[in-house]
Amino acid sequence: MTAVESASGALDTPIITATGVVKTFGGLRAVDVDKVEIRRNKITALIGPNGAGKTTFFNLLTGFDQVDSGTITLDGNDITGTPPHRLAEKGMVRTFQLTKALAKLSTIENMKLGALDQLGEKFWAALIPGAWAKQEREIEARADAILKRFNLTHMRDEFAGTMSGGQRKLLEMARALMTDPRVVMLDEPMAGVNPALAQSLLELIKMLPAEGRTVIFVEHNMDVVQEISDWVIVMAEGRIIAEGTPAEIKSNKAVVDAYLGAHHGEDLSKVQLS
């Protein structure tokens, strides 16, 4: 092994690990994960029936919720308990199941907000436009380029609140890319998106690994999972019950049972009730 490969950024090391992560709400063990490794520059899907703990696990990984016990690492560094804004600075960004387009900011303002390390976000510098105008122009150029890629240029100066549900999903992902993330976490990116828009959204997600970005997404739609993911992690009742390639998962009996019930496809009149 060469020095480069053994460094934390080596391609074959996992970018995120979660070890012994437990989160309980009252008596409910919402998340109880022994070990998960997320592969670098791949698309990993997190699936499972409703209430499986996917979103809670997502919140734990992104710092929006705190673990009761366990360790989460990003590139080998412990990030357990790190607040969301610090994680964003470390290259981990998320979107939300219920889209959070900032309604009374224009589309371009939404985009520019996403840029990190803005000089003009410091109070005293904000008073002196000369201190941040140049950086602002660079950010705006970058934002316009991403908007173009996401086919949102025509909405540039409209309030984000005037967008359709699907456009908001696009905007939220585009805005996340403004942070130039290494890890993009998408919570149900396809929910409420019409089929035409869904296809372009899928294409956009598929392009991310080639740019050196790892994608983790929560999804219900199995067709979407089959189409874009390299790896699938299945959760049920807070635990990870299976992981594998999409093809493996599709033929995994435990997964099918968890999703569709153990007697899926059988004639119910012939099922022996125990």
Add this chain to the structure above:
Amino acid sequence: MDWGFIIERTFSAMIGPEVMIYALAAVGLNVHFGYTGLMNFGQVGFMAAGAYGVGVTVFWLNWSFWIGLVFVFVYAAVLALLLGIPTLRLRADYLGLVTIAASETIRLLARSRVMKPVTGGVEGIDKFAEPFYNLSPFELGKFYSFGPFKYLGRDVWVLMVGWTLLILVTLMVQQLMRSPWGRTLRAIREDEDAARALGKNAYFFKMQSLMLGGMIGALAGLIQVIQKSSVQADTFNPVITFTIWTILIIGGPGRVWSPIIGSSIYWSLIVFVENTLRQLPAGARDTLRDTVELSDFNIGMLRFMLVGGGLLLLARFRPQGIFGSREEMALDRR
């Protein structure tokens, strides 16, 4: 009826001391609520902090008025920290509860007997503003007229300094809100979690906003006690806070010039209604007698009722305020 007198009073009220002082306090509230979405129901507490900043320094410490000016901002910053540290990580309503309670606590503490050596208790503090009036280029006791406006010399001096500060502060807020810093505040107003996910330390920005708006409120409190030449605890009651809210809502929250226009409309309406009621001809007074006697006290109440009615109409027909945009308002309902 002396319409000339009513009009002169109304015009003078339009840019008078109250307008300037309340507008300044409303600029602070606009930073809090209009731009950051912070529910501050105790802006008068920041005004009191500013007032006692100079009052206590002169009265208790026997230091100069000019050193007191520094404490105006120190007290406001400390108050913002005290209010913000426990509440800004929580949901927006908690700040609202704490601010209204804190502003009353400040008033009751300041008027208490225990604090009398420091704050002057119920008698308050006077004779502290001479250094300010000594600089006046106008004769303090003489009336000055400018077109339809007419003020005492001392008020002309207060107005000159006050309006200059008000315009400067307004321009500063305008500049801030056009910057990435202001953009982040507006993002936090819309959705704090989205801002956090994008790397913004929402808590820190909200704290900055609370401090800035609070210091602007303190400046308003300072000018108010200079204009009155006395610091009285009971002038800092919760009604002031809600008047400031009214003014901000008339103008439209989140717009740079709405505090000034809102304040001007509010106070000229109050003065117009009051003076018109006072000047009603005897016939009209007699007709009204069965319903309401136009005593000084009743007129004081009636003007608020009539202005309140006007506000209801505004809320019905122009809920976004004078400067607000209907389009933005509609976005809230989607």
